[in-house]
Amino acid sequence: MSALLRYAMKKVLIGIPVVFFVSLSLFLLMKMMPMDPIKLIASERVTPQRIEELRRSWGLDQPIYVQYFYWLSHTMVGDFGYSIVTRLPVSLQIWSRLPFTLELTLTSLALSYVLGIPIGVMAALKRGTFLDSTTMTMATFFYSMPTYWLGLMLMLIFGSYLRWFPISGSLGFESMILPTVTLTLPYVAMSARIVRTEMLDVLTEDYVRTAWAKGLPSRRVILRHALRNALIPLTVMFFLDLPWIIGGAVIVETVFAWPGMGRLLYKSILKQDYPVVQAIVLIIAILTVVCNILGDIISAILDPRIRVEKGA
Amino acid sequence: MSIEETVPKEVERKSISRLTKFKEFLLLLLHYKTSCVGLLIVISITIIAIFAPIIAPKHFAEIDVPNRLQPPSLTYLFGTDVLGRDVFSRVVYGAQIALWVGLLVVLVEASVGITLGVIAGHYNGKIDKIISAIADIVWSFPPVVLALGVVTILGAGITQVVIAIALTSWPAFTRVTRAKVQSLVNREFVLAARAIGESDLNIMLRYLLPNVTSTNLVIATLTLPAAILSTTALSFLGFGAQPPTPDWGAILSDGASQLVIAPWIATFPGIFIVITALGFNLLGDGLRDLLDPKLRI
Amino acid sequence: MIILDATLLVVKDLKTYFYLSKGVLKAVDEVSLTINKNEVFCLVGETGCGKSVTALSIMRLISYPGKILDGSILYKGTDLLKLPESEMRKIRGKEIAMIFQSPMKSLNPVFNVGYQISEAPIVHFGLSSNDAWKQAVELIGKVKIPDPELRAKSYPHVLSGGMRQRSMIAMMISCEPKLLIADEPTTALDVTVQAQIMDLLLDIKKKRSMSMMLITHNFGLVAETGDEVAVMYSGKVVESGSVTDVFKEPIHPYTQGLLKCIPVGFERKTEIDYIPGTLPSPINPPLGCRFHPRCRYATEKCRKEEPQLIDLGKNHLVACHL
Numbered sequence: 001m002s003a004l005l006r007y008a009m010k011k012v013l014i015g016i017p018v019v020f021f022v023s024l025s026l027f028l029l030m031k032m033m034p035m036d037p038i039k040l041i042a043s044e045r046v047t048p049q050r051i052e053e054l055r056r057s058w059g060l061d062q063p064i065y066v067q068y069f070y071w072l073s074h075t076m077v078g079d080f081g082y083s084i085v086t087r088l089p090v091s092l093q094i095w096s097r098l099p100f101t102l103e104l105t106l107t108s109l110a111l112s113y114v115l116g117i118p119i120g121v122m123a124a125l126k127r128g129t130f131l132d133s134t135t136m137t138m139a140t141f142f143y144s145m146p147t148y149w150l151g152l153m154l155m156l157i158f159g160s161y162l163r164w165f166p167i168s169g170s171l172g173f174e175s176m177i178l179p180t181v182t183l184t185l186p187y188v189a190m191s192a193r194i195v196r197t198e199m200l201d202v203l204t205e206d207y208v209r210t211a212w213a214k215g216l217p218s219r220r221v222i223l224r225h226a227l228r229n230a231l232i233p234l235t236v237m238f239f240l241d242l243p244w245i246i247g248g249a250v251i252v253e254t255v256f257a258w259p260g261m262g263r264l265l266y267k268s269i270l271k272q273d274y275p276v277v278q279a280i281v282l283i284i285a286i287l288t289v290v291c292n293i294l295g296d297i298i299s300a301i302l303d304p305r306i307r308v309e310k311g312a
Numbered sequence: 313m314s315i316e317e318t319v320p321k322e323v324e325r326k327s328i329s330r331l332t333k334f335k336e337f338l339l340l341l342l343h344y345k346t347s348c349v350g351l352l353i354v355i356s357i358t359i360i361a362i363f364a365p366i367i368a369p370k371h372f373a374e375i376d377v378p379n380r381l382q383p384p385s386l387t388y389l390f391g392t393d394v395l396g397r398d399v400f401s402r403v404v405y406g407a408q409i410a411l412w413v414g415l416l417v418v419l420v421e422a423s424v425g426i427t428l429g430v431i432a433g434h435y436n437g438k439i440d441k442i443i444s445a446i447a448d449i450v451w452s453f454p455p456v457v458l459a460l461g462v463v464t465i466l467g468a469g470i471t472q473v474v475i476a477i478a479l480t481s482w483p484a485f486t487r488v489t490r491a492k493v494q495s496l497v498n499r500e501f502v503l504a505a506r507a508i509g510e511s512d513l514n515i516m517l518r519y520l521l522p523n524v525t526s527t528n529l530v531i532a533t534l535t536l537p538a539a540i541l542s543t544t545a546l547s548f549l550g551f552g553a554q555p556p557t558p559d560w561g562a563i564l565s566d567g568a569s570q571l572v573i574a575p576w577i578a579t580f581p582g583i584f585i586v587i588t589a590l591g592f593n594l595l596g597d598g599l600r601d602l603l604d605p606k607l608r609i
Numbered sequence: 610m611i612i613l614d615a616t617l618l619v620v621k622d623l624k625t626y627f628y629l630s631k632g633v634l635k636a637v638d639e640v641s642l643t644i645n646k647n648e649v650f651c652l653v654g655e656t657g658c659g660k661s662v663t664a665l666s667i668m669r670l671i672s673y674p675g676k677i678l679d680g681s682i683l684y685k686g687t688d689l690l691k692l693p694e695s696e697m698r699k700i701r702g703k704e705i706a707m708i709f710q711s712p713m714k715s716l717n718p719v720f721n722v723g724y725q726i727s728e729a730p731i732v733h734f735g736l737s738s739n740d741a742w743k744q745a746v747e748l749i750g751k752v753k754i755p756d757p758e759l760r761a762k763s764y765p766h767v768l769s770g771g772m773r774q775r776s777m778i779a780m781m782i783s784c785e786p787k788l789l790i791a792d793e794p795t796t797a798l799d800v801t802v803q804a805q806i807m808d809l810l811l812d813i814k815k816k817r818s819m820s821m822m823l824i825t826h827n828f829g830l831v832a833e834t835g836d837e838v839a840v841m842y843s844g845k846v847v848e849s850g851s852v853t854d855v856f857k858e859p860i861h862p863y864t865q866g867l868l869k870c871i872p873v874g875f876e877r878k879t880e881i882d883y884i885p886g887t888l889p890s891p892i893n894p895p896l897g898c899r900f901h902p903r904c905r906y907a908t909e910k911c912r913k914e915e916p917q918l919i920d921l922g923k924n925h926l927v928a929c930h931l
Contacts, residue, residue, distance in 0.1 A: 143593065146541050146545060146548075146561075148564065152571060155571065156572075156578075206711065207714065207715055207716055210717070210780075213668060213701055215729065217698060243452055246454055246457070251548070265460065277464055281460075281461050284453070289449065
């Protein structure tokens, strides 16, 4: 069995208890919430007896670990219970919204790196020049911008005044442009900065000097020797950025009324629709752990050193 | 012969050194010009925040309904909002809140983060692994979602927001502190202290902690703008400052509903947020170049 | 300076400065030397005297914040400093090659050794990857690494220090350069391995009629392997000539001091000789002769004027007022 496979399996094995731990913490936190779900659903006219009946049918009178077991077994098959507000299954609501969120976030993430890497590499190569400092200052500028404000400003300029793009909803491709730009811009800035830092680091490494000393053409040295090494931490960062960008999507979706999971989360919190909130947070938490594991495995694939160091 | 020779040389050296020192300072200033701009911005915003009651022509909650939704004018520099409140005054008071809240968040984060970082770096082994694992997971968890989760449990309000945001970003301090401590732990002065028989706590407090200060100062300067961005985001969503508190995010949220009719309400607070965050980020970058260039979050 | 047929490389008045925020670091300040065909030229001096920078300047591998300001480097008659980058690139690796000090950091960790060795021939000679790979395996064998077929697929981090350095050597001789610059090739290695590597290098030099520029601070190595030597101090060459001449009759006080520092034979001494003082700062070197603060025989002239290199016959050059 190759070292890589062993390493991957080790990471997954460690990941499973982490996922359980996270779900347990979420469950306990939920239990700490100052509300009684039954009282929320039932109106005032319901008798206390009926309330007790409901409580028993939901299993809320059982000890905590039993409740956890029930909850866990339901969650693992994707049954997140029912929304307090809509009475629909939570899973239905989430699955219908998930594609929208993924569409937005994955596009933004991909764009940020596709744009950020060339910018960062160029800034690193032209280090110390006017171009470099201008680009980096601009990057800091966009990176200091609150996404919701950027969204509103873009809406104002392009949606209202210029009437180029629609400002809300999800009618076709055009309506995705403004939200995507809003979400992408700060991330492009951030990734450009990081790419530049990583490239600068790598370019000063001895092995790059060796590559130059062999008389290899610049493109080969920069792309194959330098960038390839710089991409290792960058790829890991790509995976770790995914949960982050979903978080950013919450705000963007709200501003642009984009029917995704983030907007659902926001509205559910306002309406105190706790089953939905809990389900979404749980999904994001698991996604985070999975991305962490994926990031580790990817870095082992890209960097041969890691496979040997840890538990060969 | 030798004395006569050396004296003029000494004098020469002194005047040269004074000139070169000043030149060095100017060169340093030029080299760090962007961070100097950052410093200027930070100082300006701080002054605005401290002297808000004096600078703002009206109180932030003062209502003037007949003049509602007026565009910027001489009396109302940034225009008025739905209730006729002076947007300019609200933004100025908002600086107070932004800085105050930001500082609080950073303080909480730093206390938690640095403590954990020192412990993790000092003890290594299992404690280190646990702390690092928790830090990694918390750090990769989207801060907005985590903050929203905390707010759901604890309710809305500035205090809750401070706790929520602080809980999301303490790993920044932990990581950096841990790395620094690990590099210090094997140095002679720590080993010497241990040889004398200093207790672990003492070593951590008196030897390790002071040496991580400069690094953490850089991190603090860079975390503050993120804290401001996050807290205003939560206020924008309605979970942070409650009306009529003029938190920048809250003003923006008001402005969002009036976006087309009265765009000035949303525009100006945002500009202030960008400038403030930019200022701290530029300053932080400069500090990092100065104090610890190899730093990376 | 007479340029003969046997001359391979002539460096004349080379100036390489580094522009730092602290000031200008004069790493190489008017250095001149001559390397002939088929010889082992040693460049010696203490750490920080500019030897590595000289070598990197020859290869034109100086980057920000450094700059080659002045001088000429004539390789087979062509001034390397005047060449466009595309031409210089053809020379690097093919005509002049360089191996570095720390083989761990000098090998790319994400490519296996075979690939790295086959790169230069592919680029310079247009070999196919298959042919280049075969040649790489051959070369690995020639540098005396056991099991070349297997080793070619290894990554640098699994190899020992000695094997890494051998891989570096294989990499750099893959295009049969005429001049191989070796910057402290053995310093980072174990003592036992050092001798093996030096033997290997000399063996290769003989078999391929290559010249070698050996940069080191180890005088013993110079005595054993060198034909010509140049002693550098604080960015300048203070003495140069054939190894026999310089070692038998060192003229410059610095060279004398260095040679005296080496404990010789089995004599039991009560003290070890040393040269008093410390290296001068390369940003603010002393006026006049750079060595004068530490020189026993320093005179007025030494404090004021910089000595030029004077030929004492048989190409034994010294920069000293005495």
